[in-house]
Amino acid sequence: MKNISLSSSVAVACVAAAMLAACVTAAGSSVTSTLPTLTLALNGHSVTVAGPLQSGAVNVISTVSVKHTEPTLIRLNPGTPFAAFAKAGAAIAAHQGDLNYLDPYGAIVFDISANKGTTSTQTALQPGNYIAVDLSSSSPNPPHAAFTISQAPHPAALPKADATISAIEFGFRGPRTLHDGELVRFENDGFLVHQIQGIGVKNAKSAKHLTALLLAGNDNEAQKVGITAPEFAGPLSPGGAQQELINERPGVYLLVCIMRTQDGREQTQLGMERTIHIIR
Helix, strand or coil: CECCCCCCHHHHHHHHCCCCHHHEEECEECCCCCCCEEEEEECCCCEEEECCCECEEEEEEEEEEEEEECEEEEEECCCCCHHHHHHHHHHHHHCCCCHHHHCCCEEEEEECCEEEEEEEEEEEECCEEEEEEECCCCCCCCCEEEEEEECCCCCECCCCCCEEEEEECCEEECCCEEECCCEEEEEECCCCCEEEEEEEECCHHHHHHHHHHHHCCCHHHHCCCCCEEEEEEEEECCCCEEEEEECCCCEEEEEECCCECCCCCEHHHHCCEEEEEEEC
């Protein structure tokens, strides 16, 4: 693995986007599959990547020895050297943390919230150069590791998900009811970077009230309404997708994206929220 100097602006942008960061929980549970395994070991100071490192579908196993991390995989654009990634951080910082300015350098293809223990999430990796980063870090040089995915002779395919939730500008598509324990695919079908954050609320009335607060940009009051905040998918570049087993308390949830637009507004102010139910 190569060690490169990264700007902290990518980490700062992702952390700042979590309005309910204090109660964010990992959304998925372990996925049992026969897919090749890519392992990420995170301890708050380093990221270690291991596995066959070949293209195709993989089961990403994140093993965490600290309270919380945010394992993220960034695929560099063809021809972009590892060392040039620091320029992406500078570009993002120069535009108030807008992760869309990563586009000339690479793409976020995987991002989860991982607490202490083991978390399993499925995704598909194309051949190319990658950087694994712990975006929960506020360090000027967040823990990271550079690695290369080679072309597999017979790339594995992702198993069919039971349901798919898609982020677009500016909203979500997919079923309004998910089942605890089912395999759900979360993907970005838009042209901008999006996240798929969940906010658990007491009931449908609370969901309606929270929607109104978010549309008005009243985040201070909105934080008083949310009970839990499972992150189903962190910021993903266009085309990014991952899937995981839903393991959340049955109830009412709001799907939101709190990434900011170029004019500084949160995307929830443009209507990027949707009420769903999780049932047994």
